[in-house]
Amino acid sequence: MKLSPKMIKALNDQVTLEASASNSYLAMASWCEVTGYQGAANYFYVQSDEERTHMLKIVHYLNSLGTITTIPATKATISSYKSLEVLINTALKNEQAVTKAIHNMVEIAQKEKDHSTYVFLEWFVNEQVQEETKFETILQKFDLLGRDKLGINEIDKFLATEATAPTDPAA
Ligand SMILES: [Fe+2]
Numbered sequence: 037m038k039l040s041p042k043m044i045k046a047l048n049d050q051v052t053l054e055a056s057a058s059n060s061y062l063a064m065a066s067w068c069e070v071t072g073y074q075g076a077a078n079y080f081y082v083q084s085d086e087e088r089t090h091m092l093k094i095v096h097y098l099n100s101l102g103t104i105t106t107i108p109a110t111k112a113t114i115s116s117y118k119s120l121e122v123l124i125n126t127a128l129k130n131e132q133a134v135t136k137a138i139h140n141m142v143e144i145a146q147k148e149k150d151h152s153t154y155v156f157l158e159w160f161v162n163e164q165v166q167e168e169t170k171f172e173t174i175l176q177k178f179d180l181l182g183r184d185k186l187g188i189n190e191i192d193k194f195l196a197t198e199a200t201a202p203t204d205p206a207a
């Protein structure tokens with residue numbers, strides 16, 4: 037089977053999005069580490085690696101169908117944040133944009149009756165539900181635990197445990 041040029045373009049654009057997400061989480065990890073949020077730093081280092089595996093999934097999929105992936109140059113990332121809450125909010129916004137892009141690809145696959153890509157994208161659809169929930173849960177903690185030093189410290193501890201939590205075995 038052959039992918040349509042439109043689908044190839046969409047998948048390639050998704051490689052760019054996943055690469056950008058990986059870089060941006062790496063920058064967030066770095067900011068957290070320097071600021072003294074060690075739990076959050078570990079959490080975002082893991083996130084950054086995860087985004088790279090997402091990118092690789094798409095690269096392998098394209099390659100398996102005989103399409104050489106165009107590896108993109110990515111834009112410079114934001115390197116400084118006002119607060120941990122702003123940072124988490126940025127991450128959530130980023131995930132929401134990724135979800136939109138994935139849903140858009142699903143629609144292309146449906147329209148083109150591209151069953152192979154449709155099934156391939158199912159994993160990403162589920163993954164995005166989890167990703168958005170993860171960041172929404174962290175954001176909630178600011179209301180629940182507070183935004184003072186003690187509250188932030190508790191959130192950092194929570195992120196430390198999340199960073200080491202076993203990832204979905206189906207991933
Ligand atoms: Fe991703």
Ligand SMILES: [Fe+2]
Nearest residue numbers: 057087131167
């Ligand atoms: Fe993600």
